[in-house]
Amino acid sequence: MRGKLVLLVAAWLLGIPGFTARATEPTSSVVFIEVGYMENGVFQSVGEGTGFIVHPAGWVVTAKHVSDAEIPAGKIRFIRGAVKSRTAAPNQLFDVATPSVSADIALLRFSPNLKSDWPFLKVRANHVFKLLDDVTAYGFPEKKDIEVRPGVVSNLAGPRGSMGVNVGLAPGMSGGPVLLGSGRCVIGVVAGGSGYPNFDYFMPLQFAKPLLEVPPAEFVTVVTASTDGGGAVQAPIFERPYAVDETFDEHREGKSSKTYSIDFQADPGSKITAARLAEASAAAVFDKVLNIQGDRSKVTFKFRLESGPFYDRWRGWWHGQVVLTQQRDTPQASTATCE
Incomplete structure (x- = not known):
């Protein structure tokens, strides 16, 4: 069985035709997740949420705060x-070693001994979000079975780099997939818990692309035809948002300040064509500069925060996103669709 699994994964990585496990509908890939501990052979639940399968070998994406639910000491x-x-009959999910990402997104895995043809969803990690984008969220809200909730993107600058949505999300849906329209292409993960004023936010998958390259997930790239009549394909242009969440809260006899300089790299094989700030909340911030390096491989965001003296104790902060517009150096043909 292990040898067969290795061959199947290798075939997928090399793009060999025939490796076509798919979800007949998105719900077939959505996972009800419970976190807890075993006591006297009985599972004791401490929290629950939602996840979704992104690879036929059983790799599952969820929200990090779901998988990190607190358990009693010593368990x-x-x-x-x-x-x-x-x-449905549950199976154990395992933590895996993954790159560190700032987003509230985690990667788990079913045992490879179970099977290697799990139905999975494809990932669109280069989506350029617009207000009123049609989306559909899936999850297990408040002790209910799976629900499908359609809506639209309502806010492009939510907390911690998230996107607002009007689908009526609820506790228990955290970690669930947010799909583009009514298709089978995931563009985000339902957010919630600490740091969000309510559950009507999702985290774009751009923030977790290094994480999702581990299994790897199947990425869908959008390309456009050129207008030169030659039938060529243009290198795709896409946006990549990065969250910035800095607070300066240092109080001395007089006013204090601190200068920040944060670098954001272009994706491999891409160049930065433009950059912009999407400010969500700010106070006592000065000297904001957004600079694109000459070779367009990096953007630097510099700014200064101030905080008041110990007898006043006001603080400075900047919360928002740095959004990079990028273009790939060479055209990329799409190897998969969201249908």
Whole structure:
């Protein structure tokens, strides 16, 4: 079985035709997740949420605050997932070593000994978000079975780099997929918990692309035809937002200040064509500069925050996004669609 799994994964990585496991509908790839511990052979739940499968070998994406739910001291964390319904037979999910990302997104995995043809969803990690984009969220809200909630993007600058949505999200849906329109292409992960004023936000998958390259997920790239009549394909232009969340809260006899300089690199094989700030909240911030390096491989965001003296104690902060517009050096043909 192990040898067969290795061959299947290798075939997928090399793009060999025939590796075509797909979800017949998005709900077939949505996972009800419970976190807890075992006591006397009985599972004790401390939290629950939602996830979704992104690779046929059983790799599952969820919200990090779901998988990190607090368990009692001295107990061993046990995570399990049931596909499509909370009443389906659960299987253990395992933590895996992954790159560190700032987003509230985590990667888990079912045992490779279970099977290698899990139905999965494709990932669109270069989506340029617009107000009123049609989206559909999936999850297990408030002790209910799976629900499908359509809506639109309502806010492009939510907390911690998230996007607002009007679909009526609820506790238990955290970690669930947000799909573009009514298709099968994931563009975000339902956010929630600490740091969000309510649950009507999702985290764009741009923030977790290094994480999702581990399995790897199947990425969908949008390309456009040229207008020169030659039938060529233009190198795609896309946006990549990065969250910035800095607070300066240092109080001395007099006013204090601190200068920040944060670099943002272009994606491999891409160049930065433009950069902009999407400010969500700010106070006592000065000297904001957004500079694109000459070879267009990097953007530097510089700014200064001030805080008041110990008898006043006001603080400075800047919360928002640095959004890079990028163009790939060479055209990329799309190897998958969202249909």
